[in-house]
Structure formats: structure tokens, C-alpha cells
Amino acid sequence: MELQTLLRKAKYPVVLTGAGMSTESGLPDFRSAAQGLWKYKDPARLASTYAMEHNRDEFVEFYTERIKGLKQCQPHDGHYILAKWERKGLIKSIITQNVDGFHHLAGSENIAEVHGTLRYLYCDRCRQKANHNLYLQAHTTCECGGFLRPSVVLFGETLPDEAVLAAEQETKKADLFIVLGSSLQVSPANLFPIEAKRNGAQLVIINMEETELDGMADLVIHNRKIGEYLQEIDAYLSHE
Numbered sequence: 001m002e003l004q005t006l007l008r009k010a011k012y013p014v015v016l017t018g019a020g021m022s023t024e025s026g027l028p029d030f031r032s033a034a035q036g037l038w039k040y041k042d043p044a045r046l047a048s049t050y051a052m053e054h055n056r057d058e059f060v061e062f063y064t065e066r067i068k069g070l071k072q073c074q075p076h077d078g079h080y081i082l083a084k085w086e087r088k089g090l091i092k093s094i095i096t097q098n099v100d101g102f103h104h105l106a107g108s109e110n111i112a113e114v115h116g117t118l119r120y121l122y123c124d125r126c127r128q129k130a131n132h133n134l135y136l137q138a139h140t141t142c143e144c145g146g147f148l149r150p151s152v153v154l155f156g157e158t159l160p161d162e163a164v165l166a167a168e169q170e171t172k173k174a175d176l177f178i179v180l181g182s183s184l185q186v187s188p189a190n191l192f193p194i195e196a197k198r199n200g201a202q203l204v205i206i207n208m209e210e211t212e213l214d215g216m217a218d219l220v221i222h223n224r225k226i227g228e229y230l231q232e233i234d235a236y237l238s239h240e
């Protein structure tokens with residue numbers, strides 16, 4: 001059964017996006033064979049609490065590069081289609097592992113950013129939020145003297161309670177759970193599709209490569225670019 005049919009029949013479709021949702025915007029993903037970030041860099045050395053404490057220069061350089069990368073990229077048609085589908089009631093919410101903020105920029109509203117965001121920094125002492133451009137000016141110290149760090153979840157940290165609670169509530173309500181562009185290798189984000197399936201939802205996985213959960217999905221689409229595929233489905237839905 002095609003995605004457009006499942007979307008039409010479902011009462012509460014929820015979308016989970018991963019880095020594969022933003023590669024067509026120009027941002028690299030983490031694990032795809034061709035261009036994954038972790039292919040050339042060790043996440044534990046860079047995107048971890050250990051790195052932030054003991055490898056701070058490399059940590060700041062890594063996140064400065066990613067913030068620079070964000071500024072050269074923007075949401076693609078796929079992000080805008082998801083925002084349009086939310087306005088039309090075709091999907092109810094997005095749980096995202098991405099920290100690029102592109103779902104917000106494209107106009108989606110009901111978003112749970114379970115891995116935080118690169119859109120701003122915060123001080124690890126006074127918790128004061130700060131503009132992420134400060135990293136581009138090599139400015140990493142808060143007025144209080146604390147270290148300004150990205151608002152992303154580092155390996156070794158727990159996920160933000162509010163976002164996880166929202167994601168859990170949305171997963172419980174889902175009767176259709178659509179994964180877009182995730183290898184589903186990282187917990188606890190990869191538990192949401194499993195939970196949705198356990199609650200009787202239909203599971204759709206759209207991902208260039210195979211994922212860990214393909215075996216339990218009702219519809220699996222490989223070797224398709226998400227942006228192009230969403231445009232195709234949107235065209236079907238727009239001709240109704």
C-alpha cells in the first residue's frame with residue numbers, strides 16, 4: 001500500500017526524521033556509506049561530554065564547523081511539504097533527531113527536537129541562552145565566566161525531558177508512524193517506531209539504505225531520495 005493511501009486512512013500520523021531528511025539541504029548525515037560524518041570523525045572524540053571536557057578546542061572547532069555549515073544550507077522541498085501536510089492535518093507532529101532547526105524554518109509547528117538544537121548555545125554554568133554566531137567569532141565564554149556550549153544532546157547526556165515526553169505522547173497517539181532518513185541505530189530515538197508498532201500503529205520507513213527496523217515495517221522504501229519521494233506523494237494528494 002502506498003504512503004498516500006496510508007496517510008488518507010490514518011487518523012494520527014506522526015513523523016520521525018533523521019539526518020537523511022537534511023542531506024538534500026547540503027548537510028552530511030552520520031552513518032551513510034558515502035558521506036557520513038562519523039566515517040571520518042569519531043563521535044566519541046567530538047560529540048561527547050568527554051570531548052567537551054577534555055578535548056575542548058577540537059569540540060569547539062567541530063561545532064563551529066557544523067554551525068557554519070548550517071548557515072550555508074536551508075530547508076528543502078521535503079521540509080516544506082511536511083509543514084504543509086501539518087497545516088492540512090495530514091500529519092500531526094514531527095519527532096526529529098536533527099539539530100538543524102530546518103523543520104521550524106520550513107514552518108512546521110508541532111516538533112519534538114529529541115537531540116536538542118544547534119540554533120543556539122547555552123552556558124554550562126548559568127544556563128543563559130546565547131546566539132550560536134558567538135562560536136563563529138571564537139567567543140565561547142559567558143559573561144558569568146561559564147563555557148558556552150551548543151544546545152545539542154552529546155553522547156553521554158540524557159535527552160531533554162520535555163522533548164522526550166512530547167515524543168512519547170505523540171508516539172502513543174500515532175496510528176501511522178513514518179520514519180524519514182534515519183538508520184535507527186541510536187537509542188532512545190529508535191525506540192519510538194518500536195513503541196508505535198507495539199501500540200498497533202502502521203510503520204513506514206523511507207530511507208536510502210536498510211535500517212535495523214525494516215523487518216517490522218508495513219511499508220519500506222529504499223533507494224529513493226526523501227525530498228523527491230515526498231514531492232511525488234504530495235502531487236498525488238494534491239490531485240484529490
Ligand code: APR
Pocket residue numbers: 017018019020021023024029030031032033036043097098115181182183184185186206207208209210224225226227
Ligand atoms: N533520502 C533518503 N535517505 C537518506 C538520504 C536521502 N536524501 N540521505 C541519507 N539518507 C539515509 C542514509 O542512508 C542513512 O541510513 O539517512 C540515514 C541517516 O542515518 P544516520 O546518518 O545514522 O543519521 P541518524 O539516524 O539521524 O542518526 C541518529 O546519531 O550521531 C547521532 O545525534 C546524532 O541525531 C543523530 C543520531
